[in-house]
Amino acid sequence: MSGAAAALQAAALARVAGLAGLSGVYEAAPLQAVYPHATVEAGPETDWGHKSGGGAEVRLAVTIRDAGERPRRLLALLEAARTALEADLAPEGWQLVTLSWLRTHWAREGKPPVGADTVWAGAVEFRARLLRAG
Incomplete structure (x- = not known):
């Protein structure tokens, strides 16, 4: 991952971590985590x-x-994640020129075992255009 992607991911991780109701925010899918949790890629x-x-x-x-x-x-x-990310995200060392929302989608993840809760997954996706600062 280059400097732009790493800086954007770090800024987004910090922003999403501030959302109420999430048990955790991760850079990659965790093996075990309490629901609801988020990954930022x-x-x-x-x-x-x-x-x-x-x-x-x-x-x-x-x-x-x-x-x-x-x-x-x-x-x-x-x-809430979409709203948080659209509000003046500032990746360190980069000027965020545009952050365009592309889509939001969600679905049930497979069929749960008997007696278990249904697991849902959803994503909000953006296209960011950045210029190196300075």
């Missing part, structure tokens, strides 16, 4: 530089997993 990344400076276009995704009969809490958390 940055990539793929492509060149978005210009002749006098470096830049990158990075995809950013926040995936939230929750358990329960219905996905109400999951949907509220996805909307």
Whole structure:
């Protein structure tokens, strides 16, 4: 992961960690975690530089997993994550030129064992365009 993706992921992790109701926020899917939890991933990344400076276009995704009969809490958390990330995200060392929401989607993850809660997963995805600061 390059500097742009790493800086964007770090800024997004800090922002999502401030959301009420999440048990944890991770850089990658945890093996064991209490629901609801989120992962923040940055990539793929492509060149978005210009002749006098470096830049990158990075995809950013926040995936939230929750358990329960219905996905109400999951949907509220996805909307809260979207709102939080759209509010002046500032990756260190980079100027965020645009952060465009691409999509939000969610689904049930497989069929739960008898007596277990249904597990839901949802994601909110963005396209970020950044220029190297300074």
